[in-house]
Amino acid sequence: MNELPFTYQAFLSGAEISLERICADLVDQHRDKIQIKKEKLAARNMFRIVSAVISLSQKKGFQGMSLRDLSEETGMSMGALYNYFGSKEELFEMIYSQGRVFVFEVLRSHASDDNPDVRLREAICAHLYLSEALSRVFSFFFMEARNLSLPNQKNVINLEQMTESFFEDILQEGKQKGSFSIESPEMIAAAIKALLQNWYLKKYRFSRRKLTVENYARFVIGFVSSNLR
């Protein structure tokens, strides 16, 4: 049995991993565009909005979700909604960019060991645990990434490319230090990313098998490790 660098519980205890947290940051970051003065109220309602967006997008896609759907789901009026964003497109960009910042920060803070071998396992665990806690958010990002507008795509790097580069860097360093005996770090990185995405995209399958995220982490680490030596 593979040893995990940290448990799911320890991961959750370390920092606040929640959509509420992301929404609070979002309100803080977009203070100028949000016309609600009271910060606590703004954060609370933004959470209702973002939750509804993710839920509705799961059913019919972001484009297929109307603002009237959003109004009904949140219990807020159309007019009230527009105090929290300038346009439907801007709402998407806000959610995406804030989520991306959050994911990157969490990944970076958990996978920091000097040893590439350890750091790789840390990164796999951190990503799996994070996507477990925020599975709906991750699925939303994956499925709706194409809604990013082109001018912003220069500033907002695709979340997926960021993730893959993160793993590729670890593998590259491990290769140079002699920890890993691999041909192509980018191919292994792509494979790891596919296995990680599989967890949150097909979560309903795994939960039906009563498979915990920790056991899946052990499986992925084992599966990948067989190809590093």
Place this chain on the structure above:
Amino acid sequence: MNELPFTYQAFLSGAEISLERICADLVDQHRDKIQIKKEKLAARNMFRIVSAVISLSQKKGFQGMSLRDLSEETGMSMGALYNYFGSKEELFEMIYSQGRVFVFEVLRSHASDDNPDVRLREAICAHLYLSEALSRVFSFFFMEARNLSLPNQKNVINLEQMTESFFEDILQEGKQKGSFSIESPEMIAAAIKALLQNWYLKKYRFSRRKLTVENYARFVIGFVSSNLR
């Protein structure tokens, strides 16, 4: 270097693998709903329509694609389009159900060797080659599956489960025959499917690296094989 059971060229020579073929079948299968009498003309225009649907859906999603977009992309008038389908939703169902039939038939006709070890490689190759030839179709199916009405969604799940079960059965048999030394065939099957999906979902990444489908097939077979013994 791993040996592949058959080349991409050999696979393509075996049967007509194309969107044109699927569209011809589609016209044939939905003869009652399509108001165009001349079969060749109907098949040709249906191909233009389906190509445009897939192309536009890739950019903005099926919901985000308007019929005016479709009219412009195909060069056909709105009125003309409605000779080929009864509604936007029906158009989607037609494409999806016909594609599903085609994919299943092609997959089933390959991967029939008695040796589990050989059959596993056959199945991986067949799936990868098929998704290479029809990558836009596969991506469309994956991304737009949620647009299916509820009665049909059960068929989608069954197809997904069938694909995964197909690999699971091979692994299970190989385990019993002693060819594979594995704990959980279903976990390996899930991992294989994730790696296969990765090919057509992120094709643009791989083609930028000048990676051929055969080389990716070798990579997947090698990556998986490391975990079978």
Place this chain on the structure above:
DNA sequence: GTCTATATAACGATAGAC
């Protein structure tokens, strides 16, 4: 009374449909 947040209702544009 003043400020903030929410609700109402209607605009022009565009959707699917024929």
Place this chain on the structure above:
DNA sequence: GTCTATCGTTATATAGAC
């Protein structure tokens, strides 16, 4: 081309807190 429904959006009225 034309229909009606609905889209995103916004001007304006209303309600509530201090």
